[in-house]
Amino acid sequence: xxxxxxxxxxxxxxxxxxxxxxxxxxxxxxxxxxxxxxxxxxxxxxxxxxxxxxxxxxxxxxxxxxxxxxxxxxxxxxxxxxxxxxxxxxxxxxxxxxxxxxxxxxxxxxxxxxxxxxxxxxxxxxxxxxxxxxxxxxxxxxxxxxxxxxxxxxxxxxxxxxxxxxxxxxxxxxxxxxxxxxxxxxxxxxxxxxxxxxxxxxxxxxxxxxxxxxxxxxxxxxx
Amino acid sequence: xxxxxxxxxxxxxxxxxxxxxxxxxxxxxxxxxxxxxxxxxxxxxxxxxxxxxxxxxxxxxxxxxxxxxxxxxxxxxxxxxxxxxxxxxxxxxxxxxxxxxxxxxxxxxxxxxxxxxxxxxxxxxxxxxxxxxxxxxxxxxxxxxxxxxxxxxxxxxxxxxxxxxxxxxxxxxxxxxxxxxxxxxxxxxxxxxxxxxxxxxxxxxxxxxxxxxxxxxxxxxxx
Amino acid sequence: xxxxxxxxxxxxxxxxxxxxxxxxxxxxxxxxxxxxxxxxxxxxxxxxxxxxxxxxxxxxxxxxxxxxxxxxxxxxxxxxxxxxxxxxxxxxxxxxxxxxxxxxxxxxxxxxxxxxxxxxxxxxxxxxxxxxxxxxxxxxxxxxxxxxxxxxxxxxxxxxxxxxxxxxxxxxxxxxxxxxxxxxxxxxxxxxxxxxxxxxxxxxxxxxxxxxxxxxxxxxxxx
Amino acid sequence: xxxxxxxxxxxxxxxxxxxxxxxxxxxxxxxxxxxxxxxxxxxxxxxxxxxxxxxxxxxxxxxxxxxxxxxxxxxxxxxxxxxxxxxxxxxxxxxxxxxxxxxxxxxxxxxxxxxxxxxxxxxxxxxxxxxxxxxxxxxxxxxxxxxxxxxxxxxxxxxxxxxxxxxxxxxxxxxxxxxxxxxxxxxxxxxxxxxxxxxxxxxxxxxxxxxxxxxxxxxxxxx
DNA sequence: AATGAATGAGCATTCATTCAT
DNA sequence: CATGAATGAATGCTCATTCAT
Numbered sequence: 001x002x003x004x005x006x007x008x009x010x011x012x013x014x015x016x017x018x019x020x021x022x023x024x025x026x027x028x029x030x031x032x033x034x035x036x037x038x039x040x041x042x043x044x045x046x047x048x049x050x051x052x053x054x055x056x057x058x059x060x061x062x063x064x065x066x067x068x069x070x071x072x073x074x075x076x077x078x079x080x081x082x083x084x085x086x087x088x089x090x091x092x093x094x095x096x097x098x099x100x101x102x103x104x105x106x107x108x109x110x111x112x113x114x115x116x117x118x119x120x121x122x123x124x125x126x127x128x129x130x131x132x133x134x135x136x137x138x139x140x141x142x143x144x145x146x147x148x149x150x151x152x153x154x155x156x157x158x159x160x161x162x163x164x165x166x167x168x169x170x171x172x173x174x175x176x177x178x179x180x181x182x183x184x185x186x187x188x189x190x191x192x193x194x195x196x197x198x199x200x201x202x203x204x205x206x207x208x209x210x211x212x213x214x215x216x217x218x219x220x221x222x223x
Numbered sequence: 224x225x226x227x228x229x230x231x232x233x234x235x236x237x238x239x240x241x242x243x244x245x246x247x248x249x250x251x252x253x254x255x256x257x258x259x260x261x262x263x264x265x266x267x268x269x270x271x272x273x274x275x276x277x278x279x280x281x282x283x284x285x286x287x288x289x290x291x292x293x294x295x296x297x298x299x300x301x302x303x304x305x306x307x308x309x310x311x312x313x314x315x316x317x318x319x320x321x322x323x324x325x326x327x328x329x330x331x332x333x334x335x336x337x338x339x340x341x342x343x344x345x346x347x348x349x350x351x352x353x354x355x356x357x358x359x360x361x362x363x364x365x366x367x368x369x370x371x372x373x374x375x376x377x378x379x380x381x382x383x384x385x386x387x388x389x390x391x392x393x394x395x396x397x398x399x400x401x402x403x404x405x406x407x408x409x410x411x412x413x414x415x416x417x418x419x420x421x422x423x424x425x426x427x428x429x430x431x432x433x434x435x436x437x438x439x440x441x442x443x444x445x446x
Numbered sequence: 447x448x449x450x451x452x453x454x455x456x457x458x459x460x461x462x463x464x465x466x467x468x469x470x471x472x473x474x475x476x477x478x479x480x481x482x483x484x485x486x487x488x489x490x491x492x493x494x495x496x497x498x499x500x501x502x503x504x505x506x507x508x509x510x511x512x513x514x515x516x517x518x519x520x521x522x523x524x525x526x527x528x529x530x531x532x533x534x535x536x537x538x539x540x541x542x543x544x545x546x547x548x549x550x551x552x553x554x555x556x557x558x559x560x561x562x563x564x565x566x567x568x569x570x571x572x573x574x575x576x577x578x579x580x581x582x583x584x585x586x587x588x589x590x591x592x593x594x595x596x597x598x599x600x601x602x603x604x605x606x607x608x609x610x611x612x613x614x615x616x617x618x619x620x621x622x623x624x625x626x627x628x629x630x631x632x633x634x635x636x637x638x639x640x641x642x643x644x645x646x647x648x649x650x651x652x653x654x655x656x657x658x659x660x661x662x663x664x665x666x667x668x669x
Numbered sequence: 670x671x672x673x674x675x676x677x678x679x680x681x682x683x684x685x686x687x688x689x690x691x692x693x694x695x696x697x698x699x700x701x702x703x704x705x706x707x708x709x710x711x712x713x714x715x716x717x718x719x720x721x722x723x724x725x726x727x728x729x730x731x732x733x734x735x736x737x738x739x740x741x742x743x744x745x746x747x748x749x750x751x752x753x754x755x756x757x758x759x760x761x762x763x764x765x766x767x768x769x770x771x772x773x774x775x776x777x778x779x780x781x782x783x784x785x786x787x788x789x790x791x792x793x794x795x796x797x798x799x800x801x802x803x804x805x806x807x808x809x810x811x812x813x814x815x816x817x818x819x820x821x822x823x824x825x826x827x828x829x830x831x832x833x834x835x836x837x838x839x840x841x842x843x844x845x846x847x848x849x850x851x852x853x854x855x856x857x858x859x860x861x862x863x864x865x866x867x868x869x870x871x872x873x874x875x876x877x878x879x880x881x882x883x884x885x886x887x888x889x890x891x892x
Numbered sequence: 893a894a895t896g897a898a899t900g901a902g903c904a905t906t907c908a909t910t911c912a913t
Numbered sequence: 914c915a916t917g918a919a920t921g922a923a924t925g926c927t928c929a930t931t932c933a934t
Contacts, residue, residue, distance in 0.1 A: 006933095007933085008932090008933060008934065010933095010934070039923085039924060039925080040924075040925060040926080041924080041925090051925090051926080052926085052927080052928080055925090055926065055927080060925080060926090061924095061925065061926090122925095
């Protein structure tokens with residue numbers, strides 16, 4: 001009915017602003033209800049755009065989610081690098097920084113857990129490649145940095161350590177964070193085993209992983 | 224057209240047989256194409272039943288998947304316990320037994336990765352509880368057994384170790400197993416970082432986790 | 447909201463009744479407005495069914511239209527055969543019978559004119575084949591009958607004559623029946639040429655075609 | 670990005686050049702795939718214009734198609750008149766000239782077959798009138814010429830003969846040219862009846878029509 | 893005049909689930 | 914118990930057209 005109300009994104013800069021707005025809208029919707037899926041209609045409405053406009057910037061609904069996930073990963077990398085750069089940085093402090101970050105962004109986990117399925121389903125090869133290229137670069141850069149801090153690691157082991165850590169985080173979230181309806185039932189004796197304190201258990205396991213990697217390097221040096 | 228051809232499941236035993244047949248049909252469909260989703264229609268057809276019959280044994284499509292997942296987990300537990308029971312058992316041999324098992328059952332991973340989303344989406348509280356209770360029991364039993372083998376672990380640490388291991392496996396699979404379309408692009412320099420040898424990297428990381436847990440116990444004993 | 451109100455079509459006979467009801471609903475909609483297209487929603491509503499039910503009986507919207515077209519063709523064949531069977535039958539009386547029939551069924555022409563495009567667009571190969579097989583049979587039968595009445599025709603020329611006649615009818619309708627908006631403008635001198643009296647012009651041209659075929663046969667006999 | 674690159678069509682001549690370019694683009698697209706429909710986006714791209722520019726010259730997508738159809742009809746008239754003008758012209762040679770022409774322009778038929786539906790759907794009254802006026806004139810002119818060659822025809826019968834011929838051609842094409850997927854199935858006994866040699870059958874039928882018209886005139890003269 | 897970003901109506905189709913038989 | 918016909922909500926996406934720039 002009311003048409004053309006939006007200021008048009010003519011320049012490349014405007015366009016990336018609009019693209020970002022769509023991704024932000026997706027984030028907002030997921031933030032409100034991380035477990036929910038959302039329709040393109042509601043996404044567009046939230047972004048203040050028409051449905052069709054979303055498809056000027058993304059080829060499918062899933063590519064919006066992938067873009068959001070990429071942005072969240074970049075944010076995570078930023079946080080981790082920031083923590084690494086601090087003077088009294090330790091593995092533990094880095095892990096805690098990451099956990100603190102995600103505590104404020106609960107919409108991260110479902111998206112991360114669903115990433116693989118998304119890539120399978122409705123994401124073009126181009127978009128999948130772009131995503132992996134961008135994340136791969138960051139991962140390589142941070143892996144190199146890790147290898148600087150832990151000089152006993154071999155080339156590539158830094159990135160592998162990061163991937164393992166990430167895998168552990170995502171996997172443990174999936175096991176630990178039961179749906180709300182189950183939380184109430186948890187005190188029952190036979191479910192106690194699932195009463196995991198996600199943050200604590202993750203932190204400990206991550207430290208184990210990192211320490212073990214360091215130790216393995218040391219073993220290689222002076223056998 | 225032809226109605227009531229199927230022998231009716233009157234006894235409790237018949238019923239569980241039919242239930243199992245449905246679950247097997249789901250497994251067969253996923254085995255054929257692990258990445259695919261399947262409709263209730265094809266599930267029923269594969270099981271030789273009418274669509275409606277499926278709903279006599281399961282409340283939703285997702286509850287079928289959950290039952291299949293539970294069965295797969297029991298199978299995994301069986302394999303691991305078998306490996307644990309062998310005379311020359313080691314963490315490494317146990318891990319390898321599990322990996323060997325899943326290599327023959329590729330349909331395990333997507334289901335495991337999707338489990339959390341399933342529980343959120345369309346699984347009744349009853350079914351979710353039953354699932355957790357059953358798995359919790361097995362987990363507790365096997366955790367206890369682990370604690371016997373690694374006497375330095377504290378009560379509960381065995382199960383936690385198992386959960387961590389499981390989380391790492393699922394999480395790493397999600398990162399490592401890229402969709403087929405991406406595999407071809409992997410040789411590119413900027414994607415090499417994702418060329419993960421899932422089995423090798425997982426085995427090493429799991430051994431690190433287990434060794435670290437053992438070590439932590441040792442540290443506690445003689446400080 | 448209100449579910450299962452419909453008596454279920456369990457037997458094969460019930461099913462063909464329901465199938466026919468859908469086709470009838472399509473015909474009714476086209477009868478109301480021959481130029482219009484209609485949505486599956488309105489089709490289902492008109493048939494007193496849910497949208498999904500339509501898809502139990504037809505694979506696509508276009509297959510409904512094809513079925514309707516087939517039915518209309520059978521009706522036309524019935525009319526023509528009836529006219530042929532009358533004692534004082536002549537080519538002219540047969541043609542007039544056909545025209546009279548279609549005057550009461552204006553929805554025939556747009557469908558017939560669109561048939562080729564439909565077959566290209568969204569009709570499965572099965573349905574297209576079945577359609578052609580059924581129509582081909584009737585055509586062959588009636589062609590043979592024509593060859594009996596006009597014994598100078600060679601085998602196959604009867605059917606060819608029918609096809610030509612049909613083609614002329616459809617083609618001429620397309621040229622002759624201008625959209626309503628144009629009818630008003632027709633008195634203008636420069637449009638007079640399109641003021642075709644469809645029935646008259648078609649009848650004359652058809653008689654020409656048939657007479658010429660007969661004559662050609664005669665020429666062959668006594669050269 | 671790059672804006673206003675196109676030289677502006679300021680004069681009336683420039684405008685008709687641009688208009689023609691759009692129509693040519695449509696023809697090129699249909700020539701590539703006669704059965705396909707094409708979007709305004711691809712049309713504009715092919716013409717080297719922006720989508721909006723198309724709407725400066727045509728009111729709707731269908732009006733572009735109508736303009737193309739008109740152009741094709743003019744080309745057909747040119748061909749036919751050329752053939753008529755040759756010294757040894759005969760009905761047969763004229764018909765063959767037309768068929769030869771269309772063999773090189775297969776995009777003609779689908780458009781011609783769809784013309785009626787187009788006029789119904791999305792063509793303004795102005796455009797429809799202009800189309801009919803232009804075609805009507807040519808038709809009248811050529812009808813008159815036909816009446817010169819066949820002096821026994823009454824005024825108007827020449828044009829009617831042309832219209833009938835055209836109708837037969839379009840109608841027969843619709844029956845004869847089955848979609849590719851069906852061609853393979855045609856050898857089957859029950860489909861043989863549709864294995865029409867379009868050119869042969871059309872030529873014969875057209876000659877019948879013309880001969881019959883001539884004969885009718887003769888009959889009128891000497892009864 | 894030219895552009896192309898924005899629009900949003902429009903729609904066929906799927907499929908988990910129900911329930912009359 | 915078993916069946917499978919019936920349901921209808923749910924939704925991603927296209928594309929002709931408009932109009933701000």
